[in-house]
Amino acid sequence: MASFVEIDRYNLIPLSLSSLCACPCLPMSNKIIILNQRRYSKFNLRIVFDGSKTMFRVRQSGVSCDRRFVAAVVRTKPDRLDEDDAKEELDKGNNLPVIEDSISERQEKASQLKKRIVFGLGIGISSGGIVLAGGWVFTLAFAAVVFVGAREYFELVRSRGITAGMTPPPRYVSRVCSVICALMPILTLYFGQIDVSVTSAAFIVAMALLLQRGNPRFAQLSSTMFGLFYCGYLPCFWVKLRCGLAAPALNTRIGSAWPIFLGGQAHWTVGLVATLISISSIIAADTFAFLGGKAFGRTQLTSISPKKTWEGTIVGLGGCIATSIALSRIFCWPTSLLSAIAFGFLNFVGSIFGDLTESMIKRDAGVKDSGSLIPGHGGILDRVDSYIFTGALAYSFVKTFLPLYGI
Incomplete structure (x- = not known):
């Protein structure tokens, strides 16, 4: 050669x-x-x-x-x-890496989008089946999600970005708290309420932190207590909403045609319908907010999440309320149009502030995603952050403000 x-x-x-x-x-x-x-x-x-x-x-x-x-x-x-020739050849040589980087970046984005779509559909279908099943199937699956989410939270608390300004809780305390958070949905289903269990767990964890060797710090206590509240107590309201509101949704037409071997009409309760509307409204809020931000986004909503805009937020609110109204007409619950609008508004408020809360934690931790469990989506907290506060708001609205649960 x-x-x-x-x-x-x-x-x-x-x-x-x-x-x-x-x-x-x-x-x-x-x-x-x-x-x-x-x-x-x-x-x-x-x-x-x-x-x-x-x-x-x-x-x-x-x-x-x-x-x-x-x-x-x-x-x-x-x-x-x-x-001139040397300059031209140099320019050509410098342009080659830029072209190659652009092509590889487009390929990587296409691959990420494909992963997001595939795993998003898989998660959506499996979650829909679990919500329809209800009972122990829903509770055990939910407890597994809570456990993984709690582990991710305490790993974020222990990351360099947060520990630069505070002392993280010991690792054994973090693991014990993750187990306690996973047990809370099960105790909620079994006892019907969680107040005593949460209070007892918080007291035991506080004693373990105060009696540890060395110099206990308030930052350890505050981050641990918030972890129990954020990853354990708040998600339990989804169990109370889905399994606790067992009043039958009598006006739901789908229930009358539901197979008897799957529970018949009695399977379609107010809790099931409220859970389906709430989850669907949150999905619509996220989707419409993303599309609206891409198309019209100009004004930044908050510095916590720079990509969120006021324009996208308004479009997301409209999509969330529209979905709530449409599903209320399909399920014939709630029967009042004003109640359907208020229910959609509460779902949107819970979803947006849940998302911003998790974004604040990740920003202080100095990470982009809470984990890498779901390809193309990040961690569990990245997928369920919009649902953490929403369950409590939805349950309180149906239980307290809707007469006769909106039947």
Whole structure:
């Protein structure tokens, strides 16, 4: 394989034609090198080699060649043209990495979008089946999600970004709190309420922190108590909403056609309908807010999440309320239009502030995602942050403000 070497910008040394070649076996002719009378201060010399041995050598006294010499070409150009070509070649070389990076970036974004769609559909279908099943199926699956979310939260608390300004709780306390958070939904389903269990768990954890070796810090207590509240207590309201509101939704037409072996009409309770409307409204809020922000977003909503805009938030609110009204007409619950609008508004408020709360935690932790469990989506907290506060608001609204649960 021939090797090519370019020698650039050598000053031209006037030589006689007879001194160009000292090799008697291959005399040089006037046609090999042709130079114009115009002087060129610089020229490029391309030398062709055979294998790894030099076939053309430049010496101080002249030019000599071997028997294996193949060809030597002197290419001269004016100084301006040489500089222009060098600049053009340099620009071409610099543009190649940019083009390659742009192509790889587009491919990576397409791959990420594909992952998000595939896993998003999988999560949506499986979650819908779990919500329809209800009971222990819903509660155990929910407890598993709460456990993973609690682990992610305490890992965020222990990250460098947050620990730079505080002392994190010991690792064994974080693990115990994650288990306690996972047990809270189960205790909620079994006992019907969670107040005593949460109070007892908080007291035990506080004692463990205060009696630990070393110097206990308030930051440890505050981050742990908030973890129990944020990852354990608040999610339990979804269990109370789905499984605790067992009053039948009598006006729901889907319930009358529901198969008997799947529970019949009695399976369609106020809790099931309220849960489906609430989850669907949150999904609509996130989707419409994203699309509205892409299309009309100009004014930043808050510095906590720079990508969120007021325009996207307004579009998301409209989509959330519209979804709540549409589903209330389909399920015939709640029967009042004003109640459906208020229910959609509460779902949106809970979702937006849940999202901002998790964004604040991640910002202080200095990370983009809470984890990497779900390809293309990040961690569990990244997917359920909009639902953490919403369950409590939805349950309180149906239980307290809707007469006869909106039937």
